[in-house]
Amino acid sequence: MTSAVLSEGAGNAPSSFILTLSCDDRPGIVHAVSGALVAAECNITESQQYGSPDTGTFFMRVAMTTSSPQAAVTAHLSPVAEAFGMTWNLHVAGTPARTLIMASKSAHCLNDLLFQQRAGMLPIEVPVIVSNHTELADLAAFYGVPFHHVPVTADGKATAESKLLELVAQYEIELVVLARYMQVLSDSLCSQLVGRAINIHHSFLPSFKGARPYHQAHARGVKLIGATAHYVTPALDEGPIIEQEVIRVDHARTAPQLVAMGADVESRTLAQAVKWHAEHRVLLDGTRTVVFN
CATH class of the missing domain: 3.40.50.170 (Formyl transferase, N-terminal domain)
Structure with a gap:
C-alpha cells in the first residue's frame, strides 16, 4: 500500500489537495475518510466515489482546501488508509x-x-x-x-x-x-x-x-x-x-x-x-x- 506526499503546503496559506484512493469495498470508508479530513481542518470541495461490482473495489476522489500543511493531512489519513488497506495518493491540486x-x-x-x-x-x-x-x-x-x-x-x-x-x-x-x-x-x-x-x-x-x-x-x-x-x-x-x-x-x-x-x-x-x-x-x-x- 502506498501514499505519495509530493510537496509541503506553504506555511498556513490555504492549499488545495486531491486525494485518490482504492481498497476493498466495505462499509464505513467514506465516513472514515471524511472524518480524517475534518480532523485535519480540510474543507471538502468535491467528492466522488464508486464501488466496482466486478472487482469488489471501492474508488474515491476527494478535492479539498485547507490551511494545514500536507504533512498534517497525510498524518490524519495514514491510520485510515492502513485500517482499510488502501492504495492512496495525496496530490497538490493544480500542479502541472x-x-x-x-x-x-x-x-x-x-x-x-x-x-x-x-x-x-x-x-x-x-x-x-x-x-x-x-x-x-x-x-x-x-x-x-x-x-x-x-x-x-x-x-x-x-x-x-x-x-x-x-x-x-x-x-x-x-x-x-x-x-x-x-x-x-x-x-x-x-x-x-x-x-x-x-x-x-x-x-x-x-x-x-x-x-x-x-x-x-x-x-x-x-x-x-x-x-x-x-x-x-x-x-x-x-x-x-x-x-x-x-x-x-x-x-x-x-x-x-x-x-x-x-x-x-x-x-x-x-x-x-x-x-x-x-x-x-x-x-x-x-x-x-x-x-x-
Whole structure:
C-alpha cells in the first residue's frame, strides 16, 4: 500500500489537495475518510466515489482546501488508509504533470496538446518531445520545446528505449503521451511505464489494421469513425480505455475527408484523456478504468 506526499503546503496559506484512493469495498470508508479530513481542518470541495461490482473495489476522489500543511493531512489519513488497506495518493491540486510527448510524422495530436498547454487548457508542462523522425522538429521549435530525435531501427530498438528512459529520468517525467508515435513499445518498457503512458489510435481496430486505415474504412463504407485513448500495456492497443469518441459519416465523404475528420477526433480524444489523467481523475480497476469526470 502506498501514499505519495509530493510537496509541503506553504506555511498556513490555504492549499488545495486531491486525494485518490482504492481498497476493498466495505462499509464505513467514506465516513472514515471524511472524518480524517475534518480532523485535519480540510474543507471538502468535491467528492466522488464508486464501488466496482466486478472487482469488489471501492474508488474515491476527494478535492479539498485547507490551511494545514500536507504533512498534517497525510498524518490524519495514514491510520485510515492502513485500517482499510488502501492504495492512496495525496496530490497538490493544480500542479502541472511533467509530460514527455512522443510522435512520429503526424503533427495533429502533438500540435493540439502543445496549443492547449500553452493556452492554459491542459494542466501539463512539456519539457521534451521525442520522435523517431525529424519532421516535427520545427513544430517543437515553434513552441520552444526541446526536441530529441531518437531513431528506431530493427537492431537498435533496445538502445532507443534505453535513451527514452534516460530522458524520462532526466526531465523527471510523470506522464508519457504517444501522440501518434508509430512504434510498438517493448513489453519491458510498457511494464516500466504502467499507468503513466497514454496512447491514441483510431477506433477501427481490430477491423482495419496496418497502413491507411481510413482509406480501408472508406472502401468498406463505414458509417462511424472515431478514436480511443488508453493506457499503454504489453497487449498492443488493448490497455485500459480512458476516453473514446465517435462521429457519423456517410457515403458522400471521401477518403481524404475521413482522414481529416479522424485527425480531429483523435486530437480531441487524446487531449481529454491527458486532461483527466493530469487532474487525477483516472483510477485503474484491473483492465478497466474508473474516470471521475
